[in-house]
Amino acid sequence: MLESAQPDVPPKAMSILEGYWKVNTREGLSEEIMQEYKTENIRNVAVVAHSNAGKTSLIEAILLNGGTIDRLGSVDEGNSVADYATDEIDRKMTINCSICVAEWKGHKINLIDTPGAEDLYGDLASALRVVEAVIIVIDATTGVEAGTEKIWESIQRQKLPSLFFVNKMDKEGADFKNAVSTVEDVLEARPAIIQLPIGAESNFSSVFDLIHFDDENIPEDLIEEAQEDREMLTEAAAENDEELIEKFFEDGELTGEEIELGIRNGLKSGEIIPAISGSATQNIGVEELMNFLVSCCSSPASVDLDEENAFEPDPSAPLSALVFKTLADPFSGRLTLFRVFSGTLSGDSQLRNSTKSENERIGKISFMNGKELTNTPQVAAGDFGVAIKLNLAETGDTFCTVDDPIQLPGIDLPNPVISLAVLPARDGDDEKLSTSLQRMSEEDPTFQISRNEITRQLLVSGLGELHITIIRNRMQDKFGIETLTEAPKIPYRETVRGRANNVRGRLKKQSGGRGQFGEVWIHLEPISDSEEMFEFVDNIVGGSVPRNYIPAVEKGIRDTMTKGVLAGYPLYGLRVTLYDGKHHPVDSSDMAFQLAGSQAIRDAVETAKPILLEPVYNISITVPDQYMGDVMGDLNSKRGRIVGMEQVGKRQVIQATAPLSELSRYSIDLKSLTSARGSFTMEYDSYEQIPDEIAQKVIADSKSENESE
Numbered sequence: 103m104l105e106s107a108q109p110d111v112p113p114k115a116m117s118i119l120e121g122y123w124k125v126n127t128r129e130g131l132s133e134e135i136m137q138e139y140k141t142e143n144i145r146n147v148a149v150v151a152h153s154n155a156g157k158t159s160l161i162e163a164i165l166l167n168g169g170t171i172d173r174l175g176s177v178d179e180g181n182s183v184a185d186y187a188t189d190e191i192d193r194k195m196t197i198n199c200s201i202c203v204a205e206w207k208g209h210k211i212n213l214i215d216t217p218g219a220e221d222l223y224g225d226l227a228s229a230l231r232v233v234e235a236v237i238i239v240i241d242a243t244t245g246v247e248a249g250t251e252k253i254w255e256s257i258q259r260q261k262l263p264s265l266f267f268v269n270k271m272d273k274e275g276a277d278f279k280n281a282v283s284t285v286e287d288v289l290e291a292r293p294a295i296i297q298l299p300i301g302a303e304s305n306f307s308s309v310f311d312l313i314h315f316d317d318e319n320i321p322e323d324l325i326e327e328a329q330e331d332r333e334m335l336t337e338a339a340a341e342n343d344e345e346l347i348e349k350f351f352e353d354g355e356l357t358g359e360e361i362e363l364g365i366r367n368g369l370k371s372g373e374i375i376p377a378i379s380g381s382a383t384q385n386i387g388v389e390e391l392m393n394f395l396v397s398c399c400s401s402p403a404s405v406d407l408d409e410e411n412a413f414e415p416d417p418s419a420p421l422s423a424l425v426f427k428t429l430a431d432p433f434s435g436r437l438t439l440f441r442v443f444s445g446t447l448s449g450d451s452q453l454r455n456s457t458k459s460e461n462e463r464i465g466k467i468s469f470m471n472g473k474e475l476t477n478t479p480q481v482a483a484g485d486f487g488v489a490i491k492l493n494l495a496e497t498g499d500t501f502c503t504v505d506d507p508i509q510l511p512g513i514d515l516p517n518p519v520i521s522l523a524v525l526p527a528r529d530g531d532d533e534k535l536s537t538s539l540q541r542m543s544e545e546d547p548t549f550q551i552s553r554n555e556i557t558r559q560l561l562v563s564g565l566g567e568l569h570i571t572i573i574r575n576r577m578q579d580k581f582g583i584e585t586l587t588e589a590p591k592i593p594y595r596e597t598v599r600g601r602a603n604n605v606r607g608r609l610k611k612q613s614g615g616r617g618q619f620g621e622v623w624i625h626l627e628p629i630s631d632s633e634e635m636f637e638f639v640d641n642i643v644g645g646s647v648p649r650n651y652i653p654a655v656e657k658g659i660r661d662t663m664t665k666g667v668l669a670g671y672p673l674y675g676l677r678v679t680l681y682d683g684k685h686h687p688v689d690s691s692d693m694a695f696q697l698a699g700s701q702a703i704r705d706a707v708e709t710a711k712p713i714l715l716e717p718v719y720n721i722s723i724t725v726p727d728q729y730m731g732d733v734m735g736d737l738n739s740k741r742g743r744i745v746g747m748e749q750v751g752k753r754q755v756i757q758a759t760a761p762l763s764e765l766s767r768y769s770i771d772l773k774s775l776t777s778a779r780g781s782f783t784m785e786y787d788s789y790e791q792i793p794d795e796i797a798q799k800v801i802a803d804s805k806s807e808n809e810s811e
């Protein structure tokens with residue numbers, strides 16, 4: 103349709119992602135339906151949970167029921183729609199979020215599969231930003247797990263309508279009511295049960311619908327439970343609509359339609375969080391889930407607009423679209439995944455990237471289902487699309503039209519919690535390393551690169567060890583670059599605590615021909631601002647050091663300060679006053695004064711009580727109450743200082759400071775201390791003096807390192 107001039111030729115499913123993504127175009131997804139869905143007939147749903155709960159499998163079953171695929175793929179066999187990348191297939195886990203599409207009863211359900219591994223929650227944050235509803239999958243054999251607990255916090259912060267799908271009801275040990283009770287205990291949420299499982303484990307056969315309650319067909323052993331749960335559901339639904347509550351008081355009953363209305367309202371306001379049971383791999387309870395999405399979840403057309411979301415969710419309104427993910431590919435160029443919030447985004451058009459304040463030409467755009475792309479001329483409000491080969495747009499950017507600027511709120515991505523030094527495994531690969539790292543961090547903004555000037559290490563930071571390992575493997579697959587990692591060195595600094603007055607630096611060489619001569623006198627004192635490296639005061643009067651040599655003196659001092667005096671770390675926070683000196687009309691030179699300056703500063707530092715400083719970080723740790731003691735004890739052993747504590751629900755938020763040298767493996771330590779239920783963020787605070795015995799060790803280490811070089 104894009105290439106040909108005949109508008110009535112339907113767009114062809116195409117496979118542009120040859121190469122890394124190994125695309126096989128699937129049959130399915132009727133193109134008209136993808137084009138024709140109105141905003142009010144779209145449902146955008148993120149599927150989230152702790153690792154392994156069955157998110158990808160659930161999406162697979164939804165796609166089968168919707169007719170997108172005609173055979174149920176599986177994560178275990180490596181042929182699911184959502185986990186299509188080669189490393190996802192190898193690891194049998196979701197790494198990147200992907201969009202999958204199912205048609206159901208005249209609706210288009212866009213599903214975003216998200217990774218369950220906490221190290222990959224960047225994509226989870228992106229997914230939550232672009233949907234109107236969330237399915238939280240819970241493993242019926244374990245109940246709520248640590249990852250889900252953390253995701254729940256984000257869902258609540260964003261007030262996203264959500265529902266619990268208690269999965270794996272067919273598995274040995276499955277217990278629906280127990281799983282629901284962990285939701286109550288751990289998440290402190292009161293789910294409204296809308297379907298009950300009939301049977302469990304190998305006897306799990308179907309689900310019983312409590313909304314459209316059918317007295318006749320209740321299995322005998324469920325009668326009591328079903329009636330009780332139906333009453334609770336009716337009450338919960340009634341509470342969410344004034345007319346319903348009146349009717350409920352009069353009749354003591356509501357119809358299925360009325361309950362649905364109450365649930366719709368309650369979902370939107372967050373008052374009702376439905377719970378459903380099922381089995382993804384047995385495809386039980388999944389149709390019922392799809393019916394529920396269509397009948398009770400909000401469409402993108404009915405979002406409540408507040409000041410932040412001042413867009414009109416209508417295809418004819420001015421355009422606003424949010425980029426929520428980019429995928430780098432060495433063969434086909436970058437893919438940019440976007441969600442249209444208002445208006446219509448057309449391919450082959452000039453758009454404005456309002457976040458970057460630049461215009462960008464959009465070429466081909468497509469709908470996406472797993473790895474399959476289907477060309478489309480436009481994507482309308484409420485829907486998802488992907489643009490090919492854009493260079494400018496990054497995750498979190500807004501597209502709008504050139505004349506109608508709109509800026510959508512960006513994406514609140516998690517900050518890196520771990521850093522490692524990285525180097526190429528083969529000599530000479532340095533440039534290749536830095537370009538491929540660059541590409542990887544464009545694809546994933548939670549993966550960051552920096553070079554530490556002090557330790558001269560190239561550092562990569564991410565959300566955990568697994569995150570960094572996955573990216574290193576991808577770099578090897580995509581760009582053929584093999585890497586090694588090392589523990590990051592701590593960027594210590596040196597400074598002085600005392601002063602040194604009247605220190606001489608002198609170079610005098612007379613060996614036959616022309617000699618070398620320069621002499622300087624300096625004072626040295628500390629300045630309190632240790633972020634400022636150096637202040638040079640020139641107090642020379644009467645030309646004892648000629649003007650033209652003064653820059654050389656300063657350079658000599660500066661060079662020595664970068665190399666340090668105690669342990670090879672740079673000196674910070676010094677004021678050096680040059681007040682006197684001597685020169686020789688023939689033997690003086692820039693070189694001579696540089697060396698004199700260097701000697702003066704070295705001697706001055708040695709007499710002015712040099713000390714070592716280390717970087718100290720602010721750290722904010724959130725843990726469930728029961729882990730408080732262990733976490734505090736551990737912080738103590740890490741030279742941490744508690745600054746504050748706050749109770750938030752059943753959790754403690756601890757504010758502390760601790761030296762970076764003690765925190766390099768904190769993400770791993772906290773995980774094992776709290777069974778993965780704790781989380782933290784850290785941020786640079788200041789440089790502080792290192793305690794003596796530790797300083798001695800740093801100095802000794804640096805000496806032995808220098809000797810071995």
Ligand SMILES: Nc1nc2c(ncn2[C@@H]2O[C@H](COP(=O)(O)OP(=O)(O)OP(=O)(O)O)[C@@H](O)[C@H]2O)c(=O)[nH]1
Nearest residue numbers: 153154155156157158159195196218270381382383
């Ligand atoms: N018995 C049973 N096994 C299931 C069910 N759903 C998923 N599984 C299995 O559970 C494992 C994990 O399934 P996935 O769909 O990959 O889970 P996920 O939540 O997407 O996992 P991550 O993407 O790694 O977070 C696989 O071995 C599935 O076959 C179910 O309903 N019953």
Ligand SMILES: [Mg+2]
Nearest residue numbers: 157158195196
């Ligand atoms: Mg998955």
